[in-house]
Amino acid sequence: MNRLSQEKREGIVHSLTECMSQRACERIFKVSNKTVAKLANDVGDMAIGHISQTKGLKARRIQADELWSFVKVKQKNVPRQKVQQLGVGSVWTYLAICDETKFIIDYALGDRKLADARAFMKSVKAKLAVDKAGQLSPRPEIVTDGLKAYEEAGEIAFGNEADRAMLVKQYSNTSEDGEPTPASRYTGAERRIISGAMPEQAISTYAIERFNLTLRMLNKRFTRKTNAFSKTLRNHERALALNIMYYNYCWLPQPKTKVCDKTGEVFTEKRLTPAMEIGITDRVWEVADLLELTDVHLATVKSSQNPSGTELVHVSDATADREPYWVYSSNLHHAAKVHKADCVNCNNGQGRTGGKAKTGVWHGCATLEDAMRLAENLHPENNAICRMCLGSYRKSGYRGPRGPRKPPRRGLLLN
Incomplete structure (x- = not known):
């Protein structure tokens, strides 16, 4: 490159x-x-x-x-x-x-x-x-x-x-x-x-x-x-x-x-x-100093995406069908979301279109805890779970699987 x-x-x-x-x-x-x-x-x-x-x-x-x-x-x-x-x-x-x-x-x-x-x-x-x-x-x-x-x-x-x-x-x-x-x-x-x-x-x-x-x-x-x-x-x-x-x-x-x-x-x-x-610095900074901090920032983000140092599982790996949970890291929205493998949004790390993600990367995980931990490491300030496969449609977060619908309340008829 x-x-x-x-x-x-x-x-x-x-x-x-x-x-x-x-x-x-x-x-x-x-x-x-x-x-x-x-x-x-x-x-x-x-x-x-x-x-x-x-x-x-x-x-x-x-x-x-x-x-x-x-x-x-x-x-x-x-x-x-x-x-x-x-x-x-x-x-x-x-x-x-x-x-x-x-x-x-x-x-x-x-x-x-x-x-x-x-x-x-x-x-x-x-x-x-x-x-x-x-x-x-x-x-x-x-x-x-x-x-x-x-x-x-x-x-x-x-x-x-x-x-x-x-x-x-x-x-x-x-x-x-x-x-x-x-x-x-x-x-x-x-x-x-x-x-x-x-x-x-x-x-x-x-x-x-x-x-x-x-x-x-x-x-x-x-x-x-x-x-x-x-x-x-x-x-x-x-x-x-x-x-x-x-x-x-x-x-x-x-x-x-x-x-x-x-x-x-x-x-x-x-x-x-x-x-x-x-009083937080003793010299005039140049644009080169900003770029130096940028390089350090990018290196830190890259290392945090793989804290263990092992190779992450991507969609092209042969073990893709054996990963029960997936984390999608979006470079466009700077967010990470946890999915189940059978979720329509995940499709075993293939996404809805069934091809390579254009603006992000899929990471496979063996357990839900590993997936949640990876999502927090990827984007500490913007991570969540899929509301379709792991949570509800409410924005308040994980509430467990949806149960049967409650019957509607019938009001009293007043004469």
């Missing part, structure tokens, strides 16, 4: 982080679009894992906001086009930034509801440093916009461990939901303290709003009116995580121009990357 040179790999990844499309990279670097897509997926998966594993951040002043975008179709077109795919329509990106270092602490994709806001706030708290007593150190000051879900979500996640405030923006015209209409104008803002104490001048969201602009300039998927939208939620998250990694570790801001108070002399002050400012 041909492998791209390191120079081309660096050029493609660097171009993807600077608002260039995959088709443009195909034309400029003279490679297949599938090659560009695979490299983007691999680097994006590495970035997702790296951001999720970042812990112990010492951030004192945190600003949070949410950014609108859409996947596949806009929300108003979802019913009309009868899209049955999960994660399509409007997608809100939760972002948290350290005001002092401009480091992006965390992100989350979801809706502007309490469940997603609560999960985001809990994730932000898990990334902050704690002292020996288990308390957040330093005590954070968290400022959000006027989204109502933040108030309860922050209380659930942080309680009294943080000072929290909201900057509630006011507009001339609003809808029934309180959202500004397209013709509305910004008229002011109310600074509201939710918990603890905080100086009034510190209640601001300028840093996260400025990063929202930077992200829209670096990633065309977040442009308000665009045809460069994401087709799947997974690719949307990959592009977002890659931009955050590039911004945190590789983005070197322009020097500041300052004037000496005593002599009046004008001089420039060099600035550091956000990761250097927050």
Whole structure:
């Protein structure tokens, strides 16, 4: 198999982080679009894992906001086009930034509801440093916009461990939901303290709003009116995580121009990357460093798919008919599912079509326990059992074989 040179790999990844499309990279670097897509997926998966594993951040002043975008179709077109795919329509990106270092602490994709806001706030708290007593150190000051879900979500996640405030923006015209209409104008803002104490001048969201602009300039998927939208939620998250990694570790801001108070002399002050400012690295990263982490990530995933070191059973093996359980590992959806051999979806590792799987691999297992363990090793965050052969049609998981149907309840006839 041909492998791209390191120079081309660096050029493609660097171009993807600077608002260039995959088709443009195909034309400029003279490679297949599938090659560009695979490299983007691999680097994006590495970035997702790296951001999720970042812990112990010492951030004192945190600003949070949410950014609108859409996947596949806009929300108003979802019913009309009868899209049955999960994660399509409007997608809100939760972002948290350290005001002092401009480091992006965390992100989350979801809706502007309490469940997603609560999960985001809990994730932000898990990334902050704690002292020996288990308390957040330093005590954070968290400022959000006027989204109502933040108030309860922050209380659930942080309680009294943080000072929290909201900057509630006011507009001339609003809808029934309180959202500004397209013709509305910004008229002011109310600074509201939710918990603890905080100086009034510190209640601001300028840093996260400025990063929202930077992200829209670096990633065309977040442009308000665009045809460069994401087709799947997974690719949307990959592009977002890659931009955050590039911004945190590789983005070197322009020097500041300052004037000496005593002599009046004008001089420039060099600035550091956000990761250097927050203290988790001591140098400016290059794109080659991101690719090195990607290679390590791919090697780890490959080894986790075969933890025992023995050869896995595939559909072409002669012992295929003797394997009672099969695990299908999907490279497209990054998921693993356990089947029985006689399941119509499995067909002894042949699938419904009876041929080689295009976007995944079948693995044979001797017992159900081995199959469940392999599925967890292949995709720890996205594994399940087949609801047709092992479980029920409910999404809550394994409930055993389906029993006889219960007779319908007959209501009482009232005179």
